Amino acid sequence: MDYDENKIDDYTLALLYLVTHERHEGLGARAWKGFDWDTMNRLHEKGYISNPAGKTKSVAMTEEGFLRAREQFKQFFAKQTTVISLPKLTPDAKKRWNEVPEQARKDIIESVWCPHCKTGVPMELHDGKMERRLLVLRGTCKKCGGEVARVVEPEG
Numbered sequence: 001m002d003y004d005e006n007k008i009d010d011y012t013l014a015l016l017y018l019v020t021h022e023r024h025e026g027l028g029a030r031a032w033k034g035f036d037w038d039t040m041n042r043l044h045e046k047g048y049i050s051n052p053a054g055k056t057k058s059v060a061m062t063e064e065g066f067l068r069a070r071e072q073f074k075q076f077f078a079k080q081t082t083v084i085s086l087p088k089l090t091p092d093a094k095k096r097w098n099e100v101p102e103q104a105r106k107d108i109i110e111s112v113w114c115p116h117c118k119t120g121v122p123m124e125l126h127d128g129k130m131e132r133r134l135l136v137l138r139g140t141c142k143k144c145g146g147e148v149a150r151v152v153e154p155e156g
């Protein structure tokens with residue numbers, strides 16, 4: 001198998017952060033070294049860790065190595081906290097919106113006139129409010145990101 005050694009190095013270095021057991025601010029750290037030998041040698045050549053040869057079970061990380069390890073660890077393994085912005089509807093707008101049958105709601109959201117695209121587009125719903133008896137939905141065009149709005153007429 002052909003593999004990307006640099007990628008292996010990056011992930012190994014990132015995992016070294018996980019097994020760091022001594023941190024000396026500004027001077028690096030020490031980390032357990034039970035990783036692939038060749039990789040550890042490459043990390044040494046890159047200046048991130050001390051020579052991994054020797055009997056000690058841990059290796060010294062340079063300050064540069066430690067900071068990069070921490071950075072990479074965050075990048076590779078941190079849980080993504082995706083911010084899902086729920087549409088904000090005023091209470092009466094929400095009530096009216098919920099009265100619309102689900103399929104009709106989908107149809108409305110999936111085909112909104114976009115003045116920029118000059119066609120019906122799916123809308124990312126952001127907010128809604130009642131204006132007299134009309135439900136006014138505002139959002140953005142999923143194609144161009146421009147602002148779109150849709151008015152839902154009162155029933156009957």
Ligand SMILES: [Zn+2]
Nearest residue numbers: 114117141144
């Ligand atoms: Zn558009």
